[in-house]
Amino acid sequence: MSIDLETAARVAKLARIKVEEDALPALAGEFNTILGFIEQLNEVDVEGVEPMVSVTPMRLKRREDGVTDGNMQDKVLANAPDAREGFFAVPKVVE
Amino acid sequence: MLDLSYETPKPKVIAGAKHDWELVIGLEVHAQVASKAKLFSGASTKFGAEPNSNVAFVDAAMPGMLPVINEFCVEQAVRTGLGLKAQINLKSAFDRKNYFYPDLPQGYQISQLYHPIVGEGEVLVDMEPGIARLVRIERIHIEQDAGKSIHDMDPNMSFVDLNRTGVALMEIVSRPDIRGPEEAAAYVTKLRQILRYLGTCDGNMQNGNLRADVNVSICLPGQYEKYQETGDFSHLGTRCEIKNMNSMRFIQAAIDYEARRQIAIVEAGGTVDQETRLYDPDKGETRSMRSKEEAHDYRYFPDPDLLPLEIEQAWVDEIAASLPELPDAKKARFVTEFGLSEYDASVLTADTANASYFEEVANGTDGKLAANWVINELFGRLKKEDHSIEDSPVSPAQLAGIIKLIQKGDISGKIAKDLFEIVYTEGGDPARIVEDRGMKQVTDTGAIEAAVDEIIAANPAQVEKAKANPKLAGWFVGQVMKATGGKANPKAVNEIVAAKLGQ
Numbered sequence: 001m002s003i004d005l006e007t008a009a010r011v012a013k014l015a016r017i018k019v020e021e022d023a024l025p026a027l028a029g030e031f032n033t034i035l036g037f038i039e040q041l042n043e044v045d046v047e048g049v050e051p052m053v054s055v056t057p058m059r060l061k062r063r064e065d066g067v068t069d070g071n072m073q074d075k076v077l078a079n080a081p082d083a084r085e086g087f088f089a090v091p092k093v094v095e
Numbered sequence: 096m097l098d099l100s101y102e103t104p105k106p107k108v109i110a111g112a113k114h115d116w117e118l119v120i121g122l123e124v125h126a127q128v129a130s131k132a133k134l135f136s137g138a139s140t141k142f143g144a145e146p147n148s149n150v151a152f153v154d155a156a157m158p159g160m161l162p163v164i165n166e167f168c169v170e171q172a173v174r175t176g177l178g179l180k181a182q183i184n185l186k187s188a189f190d191r192k193n194y195f196y197p198d199l200p201q202g203y204q205i206s207q208l209y210h211p212i213v214g215e216g217e218v219l220v221d222m223e224p225g226i227a228r229l230v231r232i233e234r235i236h237i238e239q240d241a242g243k244s245i246h247d248m249d250p251n252m253s254f255v256d257l258n259r260t261g262v263a264l265m266e267i268v269s270r271p272d273i274r275g276p277e278e279a280a281a282y283v284t285k286l287r288q289i290l291r292y293l294g295t296c297d298g299n300m301q302n303g304n305l306r307a308d309v310n311v312s313i314c315l316p317g318q319y320e321k322y323q324e325t326g327d328f329s330h331l332g333t334r335c336e337i338k339n340m341n342s343m344r345f346i347q348a349a350i351d352y353e354a355r356r357q358i359a360i361v362e363a364g365g366t367v368d369q370e371t372r373l374y375d376p377d378k379g380e381t382r383s384m385r386s387k388e389e390a391h392d393y394r395y396f397p398d399p400d401l402l403p404l405e406i407e408q409a410w411v412d413e414i415a416a417s418l419p420e421l422p423d424a425k426k427a428r429f430v431t432e433f434g435l436s437e438y439d440a441s442v443l444t445a446d447t448a449n450a451s452y453f454e455e456v457a458n459g460t461d462g463k464l465a466a467n468w469v470i471n472e473l474f475g476r477l478k479k480e481d482h483s484i485e486d487s488p489v490s491p492a493q494l495a496g497i498i499k500l501i502q503k504g505d506i507s508g509k510i511a512k513d514l515f516e517i518v519y520t521e522g523g524d525p526a527r528i529v530e531d532r533g534m535k536q537v538t539d540t541g542a543i544e545a546a547v548d549e550i551i552a553a554n555p556a557q558v559e560k561a562k563a564n565p566k567l568a569g570w571f572v573g574q575v576m577k578a579t580g581g582k583a584n585p586k587a588v589n590e591i592v593a594a595k596l597g598q
Contacts, residue, residue, distance in 0.1 A: 014392055016195055053188075053403055060402040065130050065167030068137030069151035076150045076257070086146035087245070087254035090197045094246055094253075 003031040101219075101227040106319070107275030111358040116313045118354050119322075119331050120279050121271035124286055125264050126296040127240065127304040128171045134239055134263035135162030135205065142302050146256040154261040156200035161400055168263040169404065170414060171295040172212050172237050175265055177415050178293045179232050181216025185411070187236075188403040192393045197255050198242030206266075207236035208395045212404065218269075218289070219423055220282045224437040230282055231270040240264050259303075265296070271310065271331070274319075276347035276354075283307055283343060288422050292447055300341045307346060310334045311353045313361065332357065333367040337374050337381055349374035353381050425450055433462025442470055448484045449474075455491030460498040468498055472515055493518050496525035505529060506536050509581055537583045540591065543575070546583065547591050550574045561596050568592050 003011075008028040012019040019027055073086055082089040106117045133140055136151035153160040176183050188210040191203040213235035220228045242260040244253050267286065273279050287305055290296040298305050312334035314322075322330040335357070337349050352374075357367050372381040420428070422444050429440040429450075443453045443466060457465040473494065477487060497514055500506045506514060506529060514534060518525055529535055537543060550571055551558055561567040571592045576583055 010392075014193075014394065053397070058402060060404055061163055062166040062169075063132075063137065063163045065132050065165050066137065067132050067139040069132075069153075070136075070138035070149045073145060073147045073150075076147050076152075076155050082252070084249075084252075084254065086148075087248075087256055088147070088197070089249070089252045089254055092246065092251055092253050093197055093244060 003028045003035065101221075101225055104222045104226050104228055104274070104278065107277070108316070109354055109358060111362050113362050115316055116354070116358050117316055117319060118275055118350065119271045119312045119314055119319055119334075120273040120275070120350060121310040122269045122273065122279060122282060123308040123310075124267045124283060125306045125308075126175075126267060126290055126298075128168045128237070128263035128265055129294060129296055130165060130168050130171060130263060132165055133261040134165055134168050134237065136261055138261070140262050144258055146258065149258040150260065154200075154257055156202070162205065164401070164404070165263065168237060169212070169406065171263075172235060172265050173406070173411055173414050174293050174418065175267075175290065175295045176213035176216060176235055177411070177418055178289050178295070178421060179213075179216035179218060179235070179267075181232055181235065182214030183411050184210065184212055184214055185408060186210065186403055186405050187212040189398040189401045190395045191398045192395055194393060196241065197253060198244045198257070198260065200242075200257065200260065204239050204241065205398055205401070206238035209397070210403070211236035218282065218285055220278060220285045221441065222278065222281055224441070228272065228274070228278055228282075230272045233268045233270050235265050235267045238264050238266060271312075276350040279309060279350055280343040280347050283346060285422070288445065292419055292421055300343075303341055306339050306341045308339060309337045309346060309350060311337065311350055311357070312367075313354055313357045332361070333369050335367065335369065335381075336371050338371055338384065340374055345374055345376050348376070348379060349381055352379060356381065419447075433457050433466065435462060435466050439466045439470060452484050452487070452491050456495045456498065460495050461502060464498055464501065465495070468494060472512065476519060488522065489515070489519050493525060500525060500529060504536065504584065506534060507581065507585055510534050510536065534582065537579055540587060543579075543583050543587050543591050546575050546578050547571070547588070547595050550578065551595055558596065565596075568596055571596070
């Protein structure tokens with residue numbers, strides 16, 4: 001698989017990262033290097049091997065169903081560029 | 096358990112300008128898990144709190160915060176799966192669904208795309224007595240809800256409340272087994288009923304705790320059967336997805352509109368684009384959500400913050416053992432145990448509160464009579480004042496008391512209605528009220544005879560007429576009832592009047 005400039009621009013847009021036109025070839029090149037490495041990994045025969053999701057045999061940690069957090073509107077909104085009446089205020093997004 | 100056998104309903108047919116068309120519908124229902132805290136944080140799920148007060152730093156996606164799963168939400172999803180007779184997957188996993196929107200601070204939703212916790216199940220959707228559709232469930236997965244954006248508080252800004260962000264949802268995905276707008280609404284109704292029986296979702300559609308995305312396509316008659324034989328979707332039309340509907344009425348209206356829109360396109364020689372659409376209830380139409388199209392590239396990948404979710408069969412068995420009696424089983428039992436019609440049994444099992452009220456009344460009284468009184472008198476009266484069964488001023492014991500008095504022959508059905516009204520408005524023990532207020536039915540034939548004699552003596556002309564025309568005996572019965580204030584036993588009065596008139 002090869003990443004062209006159009007795909008590189010699309011990936012950048014989906015990630016909301018601004019990439020100037022003249023930086024796209026380099027970006028596409030980097031993507032291709034990464035994918036090339038992954039293709040190399042794909043050559044390894046892993047037939048019948050279960051995917052490893054953790055290096056230590058751990059069980060997913062669970063929590064009980066109880067309210068232990070929240071009630072800190074001021075802290076939650078503290079970093080907001082704009083907040084009004086307890087809400088985050090953002091530029092209008094309309095469907 | 097009695098197996099209520101059923102027939103499959105006929106698919107809805109819409110006549111186009113050129114052909115008849117059939118509909119093929121599949122639903123994705125988002126049901127909010129009934130839990131105290133959110134799926135991955137300890138913030139409250141309570142509805143209607145101050146904006147951004149039910150928010151932990153995990154929900155606000157502050158850097159470095161890590162999700163820890165709420166075990167009860169997992170239990171609720173398993174319980175739901177068991178209630179829908181579904182396969183429970185002992186190993187499932189979480190994936191990130193990536194997109195940008197102001198009410199999704201993480202920039203991704205934690206969901207289960209590749210390994211859902213619940214696999215295939217089924218829902219029996221009752222249409223009318225003896226007719227039902229078996230809708231297959233493809234999967235149920237757990238995921239986070241997003242926050243809420245409010246667009247009408249300011250002309251230039253949207254306001255965001257993260258209280259709902261991170262609340263646990265179950266997405267219940269059906270197969271395209273639904274064949275008309277009414278069936279779609281009936282499916283959501285049945286699903287909601289089961290969830291409420293299980294206690295896994297409160298089913299409140301107004302608050303958005305149960306919402307549906309509906310996939311609609313059209314096909315010519317015969318095509319659906321080909322799809323069923325082969326499992327090949329190419330026999331069906333291209334589908335459109337109508338997003339986020341929270342009313343049974345809108346679901347039906349949107350499906351109907353959308354099917355007609357697709358028929359018009361295809362009959363004019365065009366093709367339907369696969370797309371996401373939004374239903375506008377004010378205009379009664381669906382429209383394309385073009386903005387969603389590009390965002391549809393979700394770039395799913397396994398969430399590296401969460402290990403796979405492994406659960407034990409013994410735990411699943413424990414949950415299975417704690418399941419309540421579900422609607423289908425309860426309905427069948429009401430039919431066999433209390434001799435009810437399927438219709439009455441359906442009405443009474445529509446929700447658990449109604450069903451347990453009825454059962455309390457029916458234990459110790461005649462089942463059919465109890466059903467009549469609960470459905471016609473009690474529900475009718477409650478509805479008039481917009482009360483729910485929980486606020487009923489008449490307790491099951493009181494209603495059973497009234498019915499026992501009818502069964503014993505102490506009061507007539509007519510007096511029972513008056514008694515019911517007294518108990519409803521004033522309260523009290525029915526038997527004592529009947530005693531205190533002299534409402535007891537007169538079954539003493541001597542007293543009734545005297546009353547009949549009196550009426551006959553006072554109306555000789557009527558007696559002559561009634562002798563010629565036996566139908567006029569009813570007039571005498573009426574007069575006697577009136578004279579006794581409705582307390583005379585109607586059966587006894589009929590017999591005595593007939594005898595006295597020589598019939």
